[in-house]
Amino acid sequence: xxxxxxxxxxxxxxxxxxxxxxxxxxxxxxxxxxxxxxxxxxxxxxxxxxxxxxxxxxxxxxxxxxxxxxxxxxxxxxxxxxxxxxxxxxxxxxxxxxxxxxxxxxxxxxxxxxxxxxxxxxxxxxxxxxxxxxxxxxxxxxxxxxxxxxxxxxxxxxxxxxxxxxxxxxxxxxxxxxxxxxxxxxxxxxxxxxxxxxxxxxxxxxxxxxxxxxxxxxxxxxxxxxxxxxxxxx
Amino acid sequence: xxxxxxxxxxxxxxxxxxxxxxxxxxxxxxxxxxxxxxxxxxxxxxxxxxxxxxxxxxxxx
Numbered sequence: 652x653x654x655x656x657x658x659x660x661x662x663x664x665x666x667x668x669x670x671x672x673x674x675x676x677x678x679x680x681x682x683x684x685x686x687x688x689x690x691x692x693x694x695x696x697x698x699x700x701x702x703x704x705x706x707x708x709x710x711x712x713x714x715x716x717x718x719x720x721x722x723x724x725x726x727x728x729x730x731x732x733x734x735x736x737x738x739x740x741x742x743x744x745x746x747x748x749x750x751x752x753x754x755x756x757x758x759x760x761x762x763x764x765x766x767x768x769x770x771x772x773x774x775x776x777x778x779x780x781x782x783x784x785x786x787x788x789x790x791x792x793x794x795x796x797x798x799x800x801x802x803x804x805x806x807x808x809x810x811x812x813x814x815x816x817x818x819x820x821x822x823x824x825x826x827x828x829x830x831x832x833x834x835x836x837x838x839x840x841x842x843x844x845x846x847x848x849x850x851x852x853x854x855x856x857x858x859x860x861x862x863x864x865x866x867x868x869x870x871x872x873x874x875x876x877x878x879x880x881x882x883x884x885x
Numbered sequence: 886x887x888x889x890x891x892x893x894x895x896x897x898x899x900x901x902x903x904x905x906x907x908x909x910x911x912x913x914x915x916x917x918x919x920x921x922x923x924x925x926x927x928x929x930x931x932x933x934x935x936x937x938x939x940x941x942x943x944x945x946x
Contacts, residue, residue, distance in 0.1 A: 654939065656932045662901075667932045673943045677936050686900055727935055766934030773937055774929040783919065786930060787911050789904070794915065812901075812908035824887045825906055833907065837914040845918050857921045860930035862901060863908035868926050869896020870905075 653680065655723035657714050659707070659755060661690035661733035661789030661813050662862075666714040668721045683717045685710045689733035690790050690813045698739040704746055711751045729756045731763055732790025732811060760807020764793035768802040771858050780855030783848070787863040789813035792841075796848045804847045808840050812863045 652672065658665045668681035687710055692703035699707070711728075718726050734740055735757050748754050758766070768784045775782065784802070786793040790811035795802040819833040820826075859868075869875070892902035916924070 654936055656935050658932050658935075662904075665932065667936075669936055671936055671940055673940050677933065677940070727939055729935060731931070763931060766938060767931045768934070769937055770929040770931065770934035771927045773933075774927050783921070784927075785912070785915055785919075785921075785924065787908050792911055792915065794919075810911050812904035812911065815907035815911070816904045820907055823903075830906070830910070834910050834914070837910050838918065841911075841914050841918045848919060853920075857919075857924040858927040859912075859924045860927045862898075863905065864912060864924075865926055866896050866898070866901060866905055867909055867912055870894050873926070875896070 652724045653722050655714075655718040655721070655726040657711070657718070657726055657728040657753070657755075659687075659689070659711070659728070659730035659734055661731065661791075661811055662686065662688055663789075664707070664710045664714060666717055666726075668718065668723055681717070681721050683714055685713070688789075688813065689737075690811065691817050693733075693737060696738055697736070699734070699737045699743050704743055707743070708747055708750050711747055711753050715751060715753065726753075727756075728753045729758050731758055732760070732788060732807075732809070732814070735759070736790065736809070760791055760793065761805050763788075763791070764795040764805035764807050765802060767793055767860055768795035768797065768805060769800050771860065772797075772800050775856065775858060779858075781851070781853070783854035783857045784860070785857070785864065786860045787812055788861055794844070794848065796851055796854060803851055806844050806847060808844065810837055810840055 654671045656667045664685045664687050666683040669677040671677040694700045771784045781798045784795045788811045792808045792810040795805040797803040888902045892899045
């Protein structure tokens with residue numbers, strides 16, 4: 652069957668269409684992306700502004716049409732940090748449902764970390780042993796660790812690249828003092844949760860997902876990888 | 886480095902060039918504090934996880 656997954660993230664709204672069957676490797680068939688930058692459309696009270704809500708509705712509608720055009724039997728719609736933390740999340744979700752029929756499932760940060768870990772485990776397999784997973788999204792950082800498919804520890808911190816840029820690095824080029832202050836904030840936040848992971852011992856394999864890590868890997872000299880896996884690679 | 890200069894780095898898209906500095910601080914902090922020297926990029930992430938979990942709950946044919 653053809654499945655669509657509609658991901659309302661902090662940076663993008665992304666429809667991924669896959670041909671999927673239980674027990675088989677899901678094969679990507681189509682990818683439809685809109686840069687909405689919801690995390691940056693929050694007003695001073697942390698609410699998604701009316702203009703942002705309109706754009707979200709229009710984008711969800713477009714994605715639904717694309718899913719229908721591609722023959723999706725089912726669409727799994729979910730939202731992450733930007734919607735989760737918006738002060739008007741309930742009103743936004745109700746508007747989206749009224750106007751598009753889409754009932755966005757808001758994932759908790761921990762669910763986000765657990766589901767990403769599941770994907771990494773299936774990708775690398777059991778031979779990878781104890782996996783430590785890192786994912787830097789637009790709104791949050793997810794960390795998960797485990798030897799099974801469901802991780803033993805999974806946390807989400809409000810350290811997404813988009814959120815931090817909007818809140819801490821106003822200048823271009825960034826001010827050295829701002830960078831220092833952000834560095835301190837980031838390390839203090841992460842240091843608080845390190846104990847939850849270090850008690851499990853060393854991982855056998857450390858893996859990273861997210862566009863941020865892919866870009867950093869390229870900057871650090873990693874070769875361009877063929878996207879044999881999936882066109883959702885972002 | 887300004888945002889346009891960052892956009893000229895290998896692999897950095899124009900749309901994300903603004904965020905990559907904050908992203909790098911988070912990556913560096915997380916790797917340092919968790920004692921990670923090296924990591925491998927995984928092409929599957931949250932969307933694939935949502936699909937895989939859905940498939941796990943479908944009856945097998």
